[in-house]
Amino acid sequence: MTKQLPPLFRDKMIDLLGEDEFERFLASYDQARSYGLRVNTSKITKADFLDKSPFALEPVPWASEGFYYEEGERPGKHPYYHAGLYYIQEPSAMAPVELLQVQPGERVLDLCAAPGGKSTQIAAKLQGEGVLVVNDNHSDRVKALVKNLELFGVRNAVVLNERPERMLNVFQGYFDKILIDAPCSGEGMFRKEEDMMQQWERHSVQEFAAMQRELLGQAAQMLAPGGTIVYSTCTFSPEENEAQIAEFLDKHPAFDVVPIDRFDHGQPGWLREPWCEETYSAQAREAVAGTARLWPHRLRGEGHYVAVLRSGVGFGERQDADVVSVSKVGRGGRDALRGKGRAGTESRVSLEPLQAFEDELLRSEPFAALRLVCYGEHAYASPAGLPELHGLKVVRPGWYIGALHRGRFEPSHALAMGLRLREAKRALSLASSDERALRYLKGETLEVAESEIIRDPEVTKAAKGYCLVCIDEHPVGWGKWIDGMLKNEYPPGWRWT
Numbered sequence: 001m002t003k004q005l006p007p008l009f010r011d012k013m014i015d016l017l018g019e020d021e022f023e024r025f026l027a028s029y030d031q032a033r034s035y036g037l038r039v040n041t042s043k044i045t046k047a048d049f050l051d052k053s054p055f056a057l058e059p060v061p062w063a064s065e066g067f068y069y070e071e072g073e074r075p076g077k078h079p080y081y082h083a084g085l086y087y088i089q090e091p092s093a094m095a096p097v098e099l100l101q102v103q104p105g106e107r108v109l110d111l112c113a114a115p116g117g118k119s120t121q122i123a124a125k126l127q128g129e130g131v132l133v134v135n136d137n138h139s140d141r142v143k144a145l146v147k148n149l150e151l152f153g154v155r156n157a158v159v160l161n162e163r164p165e166r167m168l169n170v171f172q173g174y175f176d177k178i179l180i181d182a183p184c185s186g187e188g189m190f191r192k193e194e195d196m197m198q199q200w201e202r203h204s205v206q207e208f209a210a211m212q213r214e215l216l217g218q219a220a221q222m223l224a225p226g227g228t229i230v231y232s233t234c235t236f237s238p239e240e241n242e243a244q245i246a247e248f249l250d251k252h253p254a255f256d257v258v259p260i261d262r263f264d265h266g267q268p269g270w271l272r273e274p275w276c277e278e279t280y281s282a283q284a285r286e287a288v289a290g291t292a293r294l295w296p297h298r299l300r301g302e303g304h305y306v307a308v309l310r311s312g313v314g315f316g317e318r319q320d321a322d323v324v325s326v327s328k329v330g331r332g333g334r335d336a337l338r339g340k341g342r343a344g345t346e347s348r349v350s351l352e353p354l355q356a357f358e359d360e361l362l363r364s365e366p367f368a369a370l371r372l373v374c375y376g377e378h379a380y381a382s383p384a385g386l387p388e389l390h391g392l393k394v395v396r397p398g399w400y401i402g403a404l405h406r407g408r409f410e411p412s413h414a415l416a417m418g419l420r421l422r423e424a425k426r427a428l429s430l431a432s433s434d435e436r437a438l439r440y441l442k443g444e445t446l447e448v449a450e451s452e453i454i455r456d457p458e459v460t461k462a463a464k465g466y467c468l469v470c471i472d473e474h475p476v477g478w479g480k481w482i483d484g485m486l487k488n489e490y491p492p493g494w495r496w497t
């Protein structure tokens, strides 16, 4: 492996680290890498997960919900993965969101979000309260982002596929917290993904540095006074790390670096020729020592860089969006807000079937704190307090509830994944040891006795119809029960193969 490192990269790392440290750094490429997963604490407590977990786990010291698992384990091949109980994530990649210190109820932007590792981590920290806006400018990568948010059962996320400069007017001064997990030259991923080396040779560090500079400036405009930006990369080059932060601080005097003690420090000494210009102020140079470097030879994880930037409270005004009244389906109010359909036509769809579904199947009111919005036939529950998103490329304006089609309501898979067993009036919970659990995930029809359908006989007498299918009490999708058979509604693209 060490032989394949790009020679230019090797030479630069010797210059940066010095011969002795470089030898230790180089040796890490021949050591086994670490594997991690992060528990979805919006679906299960850490203690309950550890009770149930079939894997040998060891805590990741810097991530409250993160654990190492051993090489050879296959957490992606377990029903709990399909229930969204955890996300498989490289351990160092868990650090940036931990440092963002997200609190329930905040407005958070994940600006470069696909495929959603850090978005799902933010969502778990929000515990369903507040607003999560996730964005990626790459349309194909956004599909994976949507799927991961659905798997995690996230209810309060809006997914955009935008160039950040087009978001500035809508979100000026809006967010309490912003994560910029920036596109970068990926030097820290050479051990984990060897083809990153070929990509490195094709793209220049300067190309990424230019993008990062823009993203930082754009994020500053969307941040509320007193808010926090976390900037992270998975690369070593000072041009993409310390230099970005020093330049940002000089251009944005209202911001400070919040020092990180947990990891090795950023390197002010690397702000010099031939890597960087030497024009930064003494204050900015000093401040970058408070940023963090995660080195693969000094901890159990890949290479990362993280900076926490806080804006002064006196800087600008927080923009409070016009809060549109909360609309609940049923109980008299059925005035869901109607968004534009994809074709640009106003939705005229009746919400009666959704009301009927809610009455029949849902015990609580999971949409009560959300705004119901219809785009064409598709119904979404959108987080309250969002500004108007007109003009933006909105992939998901909120939690996708389902389709209203020819007088019927078809619940979405995302709805099932965002519910809890206790919220359903009709459900089936299979034990993970029951061979039908895997057969359900493979898309098969199951034999299910009427007595197995969980329902409150006072409220829902009939066993027939849609039911929330769970594994060990955690929802995995929908089924339709009739006469001892469960018709499988698990989506083809999600099936166990």
Ligand SMILES: C[S@@+](CC[C@H](N)C(=O)[O-])C[C@H]1O[C@@H](n2cnc3c(N)ncnc32)[C@H](O)[C@@H]1O
Pocket (backbone or CB within 6 Å): 093, 111, 112, 113, 114, 115, 116, 117, 118, 119, 135, 136, 137, 138, 141, 162, 163, 164, 181, 182, 183, 184, 211
């Ligand atoms: C390091 S990856 C993000 C990984 C992600 N945060 C996670 O944890 O799963 C960087 C992402 O930035 C996206 N990207 C690149 N340029 C962008 C831009 N100008 N605006 C928004 N996203 C951008 C890329 O498509 C890529 O998905």
